[in-house]
Amino acid sequence: MTLSGAQVLYKAGAVATPTGTGVSGKPFVGQDLTPVNFSDGDVVQVFTVESTGAGDVATLDLDEGSVAQTNGTPTITDGDGKDFEGEDIAMPTLYALLIESADGNTGTVTVANTLVQMIDVTIRAGTNGSTFLHVVEDGLDMTGYTMAMTFSASGDSVTVTLIGKSS
Numbered sequence: 001m002t003l004s005g006a007q008v009l010y011k012a013g014a015v016a017t018p019t020g021t022g023v024s025g026k027p028f029v030g031q032d033l034t035p036v037n038f039s040d041g042d043v044v045q046v047f048t049v050e051s052t053g054a055g056d057v058a059t060l061d062l063d064e065g066s067v068a069q070t071n072g073t074p075t076i077t078d079g080d081g082k083d084f085e086g087e088d089i090a091m092p093t094l095y096a097l098l099i100e101s102a103d104g105n106t107g108t109v110t111v112a113n114t115l116v117q118m119i120d121v122t123i124r125a126g127t128n129g130s131t132f133l134h135v136v137e138d139g140l141d142m143t144g145y146t147m148a149m150t151f152s153a154s155g156d157s158v159t160v161t162l163i164g165k166s167s
Helices: none
Strands: 007-015 028-037 043-050 057-061 067-071 075-077 093-101 109-113 121-123 131-141 146-151 157-165
Touching (some): 093 121
Antiparallel strands (some): 007 028, 057 067, 093 157, 109 121, 109 146
């Protein structure tokens, strides 16, 4: 399998309606749509973890892509360290990490990384979910590092998308 066009798009801001004298138009305030392309990105992994009880923990081996139950019995979908074609994932370089909580989660998901260059984050519950995006344009070496996801409530889930490079 060959991947191409690996990228992240992000935008954060709002359209302003000025009220000052002599000011017209509706300017966009904030960061406009920004593409970040990874020309050598050749690995994309997507998996979901759903808690079956408060205190469930699932841990991702960041360079191999495998996700394991490390406390409790969270349900892990597509976290077997294989891509969508069944090939083993080897991703020693990470470019982007996207974590999305499911609509209607009731608790939080605390994400802790063993790599100091990746931020630990708590994904809050919300009617429309919550999203965290971490982009590193020049990549991070993931060899030997993990990311643990700890759930505070039963029935909550997150979907994780990773973009990286295999060598």
